Amino acid sequence: MKLMLLAAASTVAVPIAKAADRMLGPRGCLFTFHRAAPPDRWSRLPNRNFYIDTAFLDEFLTYLRAGGWQMVTVEEAVRRSANAESGRYVNFSIDDCYRDSYELLAPLFRRHDAPLTLYVTTGIPDGTLPLWWAGLEDALLDRDRVCVGEERIELASWDDRRAAYHSIASSWDGPDAATHYAAFCRANGIDREAMHWKHAISWDMLEELARDPLIEIGAHTINHPRLSSLDSATALAELEQSRKRLNARLGLDVRHFAFPYGRSGDCGPRDFELARQAGFHSAATSRKGLVLRGQDQFSLPRNTINGAHRNLAAMAMHLTGLTGAAARIVGRV
Numbered sequence: 001m002k003l004m005l006l007a008a009a010s011t012v013a014v015p016i017a018k019a020a021d022r023m024l025g026p027r028g029c030l031f032t033f034h035r036a037a038p039p040d041r042w043s044r045l046p047n048r049n050f051y052i053d054t055a056f057l058d059e060f061l062t063y064l065r066a067g068g069w070q071m072v073t074v075e076e077a078v079r080r081s082a083n084a085e086s087g088r089y090v091n092f093s094i095d096d097c098y099r100d101s102y103e104l105l106a107p108l109f110r111r112h113d114a115p116l117t118l119y120v121t122t123g124i125p126d127g128t129l130p131l132w133w134a135g136l137e138d139a140l141l142d143r144d145r146v147c148v149g150e151e152r153i154e155l156a157s158w159d160d161r162r163a164a165y166h167s168i169a170s171s172w173d174g175p176d177a178a179t180h181y182a183a184f185c186r187a188n189g190i191d192r193e194a195m196h197w198k199h200a201i202s203w204d205m206l207e208e209l210a211r212d213p214l215i216e217i218g219a220h221t222i223n224h225p226r227l228s229s230l231d232s233a234t235a236l237a238e239l240e241q242s243r244k245r246l247n248a249r250l251g252l253d254v255r256h257f258a259f260p261y262g263r264s265g266d267c268g269p270r271d272f273e274l275a276r277q278a279g280f281h282s283a284a285t286s287r288k289g290l291v292l293r294g295q296d297q298f299s300l301p302r303n304t305i306n307g308a309h310r311n312l313a314a315m316a317m318h319l320t321g322l323t324g325a326a327a328r329i330v331g332r333v
């Protein structure tokens, strides 16, 4: 079955990829995502597009190896782009960092002998950033009903749980999300502290990962703000303090940064400059596209993998840069 899928994807993707090789020459493609789940669990998750199915990821890494793509760190991607080296390379980075980065993703990448970059929001292992989206999703997964304010929501099916997640999350999203979540936890008997550590990555896990030569650690702020919405001093503090916190806690020189949210409204030229001032060597956005020679290293493009796009042909579109070109045409950058 897996081989058939690979073959089917190849009939679409290979001719496009060959044409892209002739036209584009050396290039890098940086992928990013947040969480992962095994396929049986993935299909039940209320916010499943936030997760990659580990079976699909396994298949994709096999496909990339077979297709001659080299898997590199961000450090190496930046070096290759600056030196205009030949070849095709990919990088995978995870933003925020949850417990599954340690439990599922690091082992999977190790099996493929592939590097993995973790852009850590330090408020997660420090326990200071409320993971309301993870706690809400977990509560919906386990219960037959939940109370939200005065309302009681019945959860009879997986579709109900998905619908409830999206309506509650969109009503909470914003500066008061943590307050809404705290009230929700009280109303539904949820231990907020225990829920946090069920989903957060811990410093112990990060210390172990930081010793793995395949793991590259980068920063992703302390509190996960939209940097463009902050004044320069506050934005710079988020950049500098997250770098210092990781350096001190893990004994590393953290050189790479990823902007929270990362689209064009979320970070701009001022923020690229602040990342440089904060002492980083590169900064990555979530704007689709390829790393070609001469790429500015403080606005690296990255292609977000949506968990719903579980097919190799969709990934091949990223590898050829077609999704980036399409995003620019329709203004979704």
Ligand SMILES: [Zn+2]
Binding pocket: 095, 096, 220, 224, 259, 260, 261
């Ligand atoms: Zn993030």
